[in-house]
Amino acid sequence: xxxxxxxxxxxxxxxxxxxxxxxxxxxxxxxxxxxxxxxxxxxxxxxxxxxxxxxxxxxxxxxxxxxxxxxxxxxxxxxxxxxxxxxxxxxxxxxxxxxxxxxxxxxxxxxxxxxxxxxxxxxxxxxxxxxxxxxxxxxxxxxxxxxxxxxxxxxxxxxxxxxxxxxxxxxxxxxxxxxxxxxxxxxxxxxxxxxxxxxxxxxxxxxxxxxxxxxxxxxxxxxxxxxxxxxxxxxxxxxxxxxxxxxxxxxxxxxxxxxxxxxxxxxxxxxxxxxxxxxxxxxxxxxxxxxxxxxxxxxxxxxxxxxxxxxxxxxxxxxxxxxxxxxxxxxxxxxxxxxxxxxxxxxxxxxxxxxxxxxxxxxxxxxxxxxxxxxxxxxxxxxxxxxxxxxxxxxxxxxxxxxx
Amino acid sequence: xxxxxxxxxxxxxxxxxxxxxxxxxxxxxxxxxxxxxxxxxxxxxxxxxxxxxxxxxxxxxxxxxxxxxxxxxxxxxxxxxxxxxxxxxxxxxxxxxxxxxxxxxxxxxxxxxxxxxxxxxxxxxxxxxxxxxxxxxxxxxxxxxxxxxxxxxxxxxxxxxxxxxxxxxxxxxxxxxxxxxxxxxxxxxxxxxxxxxxxxxxxxxxxxxxxxxxxxxxxxxxxxxxxxxxxxxxxxxxxxxxxxxxxxxxxxxxxxxxxxxxxxxxxxxxxxxxxxxxxxxxxxxxxxxxxxxxxxxxxxxxxxxxxxxxxxxxxxxxxxxxxxxxxxxxxxxxxxxxxxxxxxxxxxxxxxxxxxxxxxxxxxxxxxxxxxxxxxxxxxxxxxxxxxxxxxxxxxxxxxxxxxxxxxxxxxxxxxxxxxxxxxxxxxxxxxxxxxxxxxxxxxxxxxxxxxxxxxxxxxxxx
Numbered sequence: 110x111x112x113x114x115x116x117x118x119x120x121x122x123x124x125x126x127x128x129x130x131x132x133x134x135x136x137x138x139x140x141x142x143x144x145x146x147x148x149x150x151x152x153x154x155x156x157x158x159x160x161x162x163x164x165x166x167x168x169x170x171x172x173x174x175x176x177x178x179x180x181x182x183x184x185x186x187x188x189x190x191x192x193x194x195x196x197x198x199x200x201x202x203x204x205x206x207x208x209x210x211x212x213x214x215x216x217x218x219x220x221x222x223x224x225x226x227x228x229x230x231x232x233x234x235x236x237x238x239x240x241x242x243x244x245x246x247x248x249x250x251x252x253x254x255x256x257x258x259x260x261x262x263x264x265x266x267x268x269x270x271x272x273x274x275x276x277x278x279x280x281x282x283x284x285x286x287x288x289x290x291x292x293x294x295x296x297x298x299x300x301x302x303x304x305x306x307x308x309x310x311x312x313x314x315x316x317x318x319x320x321x322x323x324x325x326x327x328x329x330x331x332x333x334x335x336x337x338x339x340x341x342x343x344x345x346x347x348x349x350x351x352x353x354x355x356x357x358x359x360x361x362x363x364x365x366x367x368x369x370x371x372x373x374x375x376x377x378x379x380x381x382x383x384x385x386x387x388x389x390x391x392x393x394x395x396x397x398x399x400x401x402x403x404x405x406x407x408x409x410x411x412x413x414x415x416x417x418x419x420x421x422x423x424x425x426x427x428x429x430x431x432x433x434x435x436x437x438x439x440x441x442x443x444x445x446x447x448x449x450x451x452x453x454x455x456x457x458x459x460x461x462x463x464x465x466x467x468x469x470x471x472x473x474x475x476x477x478x479x480x481x482x483x484x485x486x487x488x489x490x491x492x493x494x495x496x497x498x499x500x501x502x503x504x505x506x507x508x509x510x511x512x513x
Numbered sequence: 514x515x516x517x518x519x520x521x522x523x524x525x526x527x528x529x530x531x532x533x534x535x536x537x538x539x540x541x542x543x544x545x546x547x548x549x550x551x552x553x554x555x556x557x558x559x560x561x562x563x564x565x566x567x568x569x570x571x572x573x574x575x576x577x578x579x580x581x582x583x584x585x586x587x588x589x590x591x592x593x594x595x596x597x598x599x600x601x602x603x604x605x606x607x608x609x610x611x612x613x614x615x616x617x618x619x620x621x622x623x624x625x626x627x628x629x630x631x632x633x634x635x636x637x638x639x640x641x642x643x644x645x646x647x648x649x650x651x652x653x654x655x656x657x658x659x660x661x662x663x664x665x666x667x668x669x670x671x672x673x674x675x676x677x678x679x680x681x682x683x684x685x686x687x688x689x690x691x692x693x694x695x696x697x698x699x700x701x702x703x704x705x706x707x708x709x710x711x712x713x714x715x716x717x718x719x720x721x722x723x724x725x726x727x728x729x730x731x732x733x734x735x736x737x738x739x740x741x742x743x744x745x746x747x748x749x750x751x752x753x754x755x756x757x758x759x760x761x762x763x764x765x766x767x768x769x770x771x772x773x774x775x776x777x778x779x780x781x782x783x784x785x786x787x788x789x790x791x792x793x794x795x796x797x798x799x800x801x802x803x804x805x806x807x808x809x810x811x812x813x814x815x816x817x818x819x820x821x822x823x824x825x826x827x828x829x830x831x832x833x834x835x836x837x838x839x840x841x842x843x844x845x846x847x848x849x850x851x852x853x854x855x856x857x858x859x860x861x862x863x864x865x866x867x868x869x870x871x872x873x874x875x876x877x878x879x880x881x882x883x884x885x886x887x888x889x890x891x892x893x894x895x896x897x898x899x900x901x902x903x904x905x906x907x908x909x910x911x912x913x914x915x916x917x918x919x920x921x922x923x924x925x926x927x928x929x930x931x932x933x934x935x936x937x938x939x940x941x942x943x944x945x946x947x948x949x950x951x952x953x954x955x956x957x958x959x960x961x962x963x964x965x966x967x968x969x970x971x972x973x974x975x976x
Binding site for chain 2: 164165166167171174194195196409459460462
């Protein structure tokens, strides 16, 4: 393996004009599995190296371990567990998992199935009589937002308020000091404060009150690890609220786009609904909602192949590139819902493996099955569709479909 | 006829016999069919009933979450086999290529797989072993019986042997608030598999969960009442304990006796085979038609200096079965070696214990991540300055990293600091009780003799 500077590929990937199809650029990037950038950061793009480093305890998720900390991070209060290392990461994730999954809360996700099906059915009912639908605005966005609001205990009618903040936060994740105005960063920092303040307000009402939503349970339940502090609950809720819908909207939309581009697969899914399980796995490999983990830090010197990444370096993980690596996947640029050997990086890997993965899978399975079953002869209006700005959380901003 | 033609003919119309119809046997049968073997397939097993899974027997079955008969192994495909169940194999005639069954029948084969596994080591005093309330745990029936006895709310359960099975059973009993005594001859639980440092942690865990743990003692006698029910156990230190359920968890005995006169390299440690699962004969010659997989197999592992290693691990049984099946129907150039790094897991006292590598192949151990006090950590094992294994307590997601360190013989102790690392962690001697088998220079291992004996008997069989 060689480490060389690749001054142009990464900026081209981040450039909006390549958002619709970054995959050829990923292929170019993979020629240098560990690529040193001009600013001293490292970009990792091959499956073997990515899966290795995702399990490497010398890789830190805490940006405070960067030699040059991210500007956007300095203003943040208590980090959520996605940005923390063990033992704090483990403790907070365990405390949150207590209310979300096995062994203490088994069956929560599968128990949501009837509700999810009903929400999906309601949204599709509203398509009736409309010739043109926006899969994003009319379906793929409102569906997971409704679900995560219900799960967390956030009023659904507050969505217009937090939508603005979440957009500003997502925008600031992609912040590039060379090209972006400082204003974008400031907006993100302010939005983070506003969202925390809002969630803090909700939390205050929950103390000492019974209830089944996550906020209430986190506020009142004591397990073997004790209880989260209010600041920790707000950080966790903040993370789950954003990650709980900003990614699923892309997964569902990318899925529908992929199916519309492959009418044969769409027809097959209509005829064999059981195909959806493997189809969604393939989607997570082929068109994942999270393309990049933009900031990890070398806690100490990290050996990746024959490259040593020095302590304190910033490391960018190109997950979507790894999932298209021909060294790992046979014919990786082919969408193959029958693929069996499919250990993709769609949800990451290691201790930060996506917390909401089981829910995102179920949401997407239900959403795609219902869409192909009920949309009559759908056709794509523009291909490629317009994309959201982010190269990190990548997906169409609108997906217009005509039904007959 | 060319070798390839012969092989094609065998794949089409050959006869394969699999002796041992458990996990390895079933997976090998499925893999053979996957590989395109369309000939006659015969499965021989000493137990009645379909192959079942064993890990749940000391866990979910014992808690009552899963009924014992709910552990039938899932079938990945139809194997279209003749099943000869309930009769053990009794002998192997290599001159005539047939298996003898205990009822006198003979089953001819072109190629065979030995996957007869391990049985529970019984309590050595027969009359005491026969007392009501004395159990071993190996089969589905054993587990069902013990589950009923535990569900009946015994006043105390005595577990003899604090290896993985004994410790798991102790954990389940404590979960149900049943008083438990664990008796272990070694200085601490799990010490034979994981060494003294982890053993001490395991001892703390057991005591913290209210187990009456007695180490360094031997159970000298099990005493029954007039009705033939077990009531009391006597220890080598003169103490006694009253218990109405006794679990004998003293490990296993490899089922190799039926092969004693076969001419294969067979001993108490199993059946020796090469890295491709082909059995060796007594003189160290590799056979062409006899394959071995699972708990009963001993094969050389290049990661561990080609020492012959036998493993009683679930994943090992599956991997060897698939390799053996593949090699049975492949030409010389297309055979696969079994090179994977062993993995193992256990759940006890709320802790998920997982290992990669061979922890007994080590001279030092160091805690590399986490906190021993919190029972969440990773410990790396090293042999002469390289990483050879790792064990995690509630930290399994890191083990892929250690697997890579083992694969590339990374230096031990691992040099760079990580977040969540104990500041005072220093490598300590691994300290296994008794002679450390794997760390010695094994010389005469092919025939299954103890290398400590340093002897070999030349054998030539006239066939």
